Amino acid sequence: MQQAGIPTGSTRPFGYKDDKRTLEPAEAAALRKTVERILTGASPRAIAADCNKQGLTTTRGNGWSKETVKQVLRNPRICGYRSRKVREFNPETGTESVRVEPVLDDDGEPVKGQWSSIISVTDWEAVTEIIGRNPEPGDAYNARKYLGSGILRCDKNGCGSHLRAQKAPASRKKPEGFFYYTCPDKRSGYGCGGVRISGPETDEALKMLVISKHEEEAEDRQATGVPEEWEGENELARIREDIDDWTERREQRLVSKERFFAFLAKSEATERRLVNERNEWRRPVLRAKGEPIDLRGEWGDLDFVEKRAYVEKTLLTVLVASAIRLGGPVRDRLTPIYRGED
Template identity: 30%
Template structure:
């Protein structure tokens, strides 16, 4: 076609959109390419390639636009990936191609590396070879970037203003609430409330995730719950009525947390406690540690007490196994086989062993609870926090006061970070204290009654807090009546 018509222009089209909406159907991209195709037909140009970057920003650092990079490379070589010549570029607007000065300079250099190319956007056909067009383009980029930042700033200010007013700002329906984002969805809210109580009491996020999957709960976006999404739900300050922006609780002029217009599911004290628990388990990240979830209660806690031929005790960790079908009980504990490092001499009926140890542990926990002062004293740094906030506010007031010559920019910005850091440290300490209070209150409940509703992981954690191990002494050969005296608990000292 080019040989038959030397004046034919082979052009490429570039389409981009920053946000493809919730449907993700690329309709915006399709609209752009359709408009460019219609324009090319009017000029008698032939579209030989279409470059597309869907749902990608051109103004944010770190965003890689693959097709834009391919376009730059192809402009430099002069041909499309299939080998068609590139005589021009089309875009619905120049800000689809570039919004940063560096991208504009790279594009212009690649475009003008070959003579005689055409460029078309909403302003018509542009001569990118014209003298001064590089400066004109930079001015346009600067104006576009300024407008983008202005919109981002307005969006942030609007978001924060609504947060300060206590209004719901979530784009999606939060799990636990109805579509109005204010009214509770009872079944989901109760699941969250129970999960928070269980995590504070020792349950793992993995167990909560499995429970929610079995209940067939789905996220607000219609996906099955995963570990991370469950963690995000439980660590969201919205649960107790608070709002967070970038990890910081939104506060009013008196530095008190803003309470939202939506109904809360748990108390602030419970929220501080559950977030502290999750961060503590994940080394501060809330990430799973990869621990094994055991099927049987005393796996690894029971130790083989068989005396070996050399006079030493086996002391190998016993494992839980499924009992034979003809037995009245469903599981048992046994020492590993010799090839696995055990002696294979100790075997214990599972249900009776669990029952005995659980009774011992519950009695120990009840005794400890009765002997300890469960009430955590009031936080003793309230005045220090108030002084730090007052000092920061006074520093800001004096800096804004034109008549106050003592606080110049250098003094202000040198002292402000110190006060901000002090306030942040005190608030973190306050949150830790609130978590301790919530945990102490949780421990005051009826231990025996609460034990029945605990998961295996929660029970194992409680057992390991008071027991170092349980030594299981073999009962001898043959079938004998279960003897609880052959289970020797090894209690932890109070200092451990």
Template identity: 30%
Template sequence: MARKIAIYTRISRDDEGDGLGVARQREDCERLADLRGWRVAKIYEDNDVSAYKRNVRRPEFELMLSDLDAGLVDGVIAYDLDRLARQPRDLERLIDIYDQRSRLVFATVTNDVNLSTADGRTMARVMVAFANKSSHDTSRRIKRKHLELAQQGKPNGGPAPYGWQKDGKTVDPEAARHIREAQKQILAGVRIGTIRTRWQEAGLGHPREGTKRMAHHHLEHILTNPRLCGYRTYRGEILHDDEGQPVIGEWETINTVEEWEAVCAAVAERKRKAPGQSIARKYLLSGIARCGLCHNKIRGQVNRKWKPGSKAAKFTYQCSKVNGGCGKVGRVGEPIDEFIIDLVLQEQRREAAAADIPVEARWPKEAELADTESEIAKLIKAKKAGRLSVSTLLQLLPDLERKRDELKLERARFRKEARRAESVGADIGQNFEDLPIERQQAIILHSLSAVLIHPAGRGARKFDPDLIEPVWRE
């Protein structure tokens, strides 16, 4: 009875995506199986998958080991031993199975290694060790090359990020427009999750065709990528030159440094306020409205009796004992929202019409930051010229670097608030109902710090605006 054999094929990189590399391996392995009189039971194929990288899982390799251990196949054929393993630990897992099942067979197209014998296993270990060293040497050369390219401000040669055309240097106008619009929404208070939903529906931002869902962190990276303002990164960090200045890449930019810093600050601020928590809201005044009796925050809640076409209220603002309130104030939500929206928009339009003096957009500590960066550059230059010792440099540098980083963070917050104010001002001229809930709330909070809702008494009553007290910002 012919043995049931597994064929394993693998190639590290399939740039064309046509699988021709593994197809050639499969043909040669099938030819060898015919010569040995073995029957091919299953073909396990890991295309475009590395066997050297420790954090990469090869699903077909794992399945093959499982089937081999379970006795579903009687041996393995591979084109070469390094197709199976480039990490000694993977080879040892395979050898353990051959130790347990002495009748298993093994063959490769390029050489004759028998894992069933001690000599064959020793030879296999030596071959995998040399293959591992070869991969390590190649990896080291590639990393050094990528670092050199990064220091020169050149792209890394991979697929162009979203926002640029295939050459990685020329901006894609349509993609850049979507990025800028999403950044404006973030500055106006819109959650990344809300933007992600819209991008998914429109099919935007996907690095590969056929991708249906976009991860939250992927969209966050697109909108906060240092590449947007021209900064070159290496292993996720902004690369600096010998004078401590960011390396500028050889590509067109989508943002200015000021715009990019403002967006990064807005994203970081939201993470600090609610780390790992969802801050999505369904109702306009949730978190803004307060009970007129106990002053506890009031949140909107759906009216379960409401149905389309019915006269019942769709939702209410209710002071809840569960949230620490008195539970004595509850009002229909829609008329309160309409009243506050109309009140705030009228006030903001009056302010916009009366304002004839432009707001100072320059950060007041710009000169202080420039002086600090200049001091750092002078110290580094003095060290290179031999006028300053390493110990002295390490004593003076940390305090200056800490001051520089604090000033940069302060500047980013300043620019974020300036951009947010511009974004809110631009929203006033749009249809309020068409804006996301986060942007609507940003407009409300631009003028109001809270809305006090006073009790209306028992029984059905008409809406009384005197019982809704807006608390204006000074």
């Protein structure tokens, strides 16, 4: 049944009707929009939240989570490939993991399913590069508890140490949970102890730096023309034609096994490289063509790990200067250094 591309299972897949072959228009459209949003920068968690707000449920009638979004997107059936579940047992941890992969035919090619595809193979490859092809062992964990940890550095001459988050002592009569970012004391051997700044105000400033940079880059992408076709498409097509040609010649015994497999190893390595390059090309192109994510509007719906990811992706570091006057704007003390800048 796998080799014939016949669908199985008791529950209909999301995006398809009960026959598991015919597209369910509304769900298929939602999946296409989800793929577009992932490729243009949205997070699975934000998409799950939007689905739940809209009252869109899974085919079992349940709400969405970031993991169910990833599960649907990882399944190659949405690009027309027959899939199968693979269970792997880890003897060291005593746990079992389950992943979904395309079924391959005798020639090592993905088996086409007996149903309509929702997205292209290229888009499926690109989106799984972003979210990962295999499930994580658990929810992502980030040891950082503060938005600026690992990003903020002391701007005093000769220092440059990372600032540390420190809860305000009770004697300062600050609100519950208030904290500072401080340069470690000289006695610690890690800093100068000469810089301290309000934590909540600094985190708010970091948020605005990230959002402003995101919006600036979105405007630049919209103002810049994008190529209609990836420049390596012809080379990739030629490599695949050569592989097919040599495979046929080998079946006819026109080339030796040694020559054939030597050629195949080299050509498949080139094919993998080109596919990876195409995926890397598609992501910025789709971001330029698609509707940019409204980071300003969605920031409040992101969890801490997702906010940290945006900060780390945008900012290489932020230098924090000493206070010039009491009560001055926190933003005036920050010098952002963005990733990708010289």
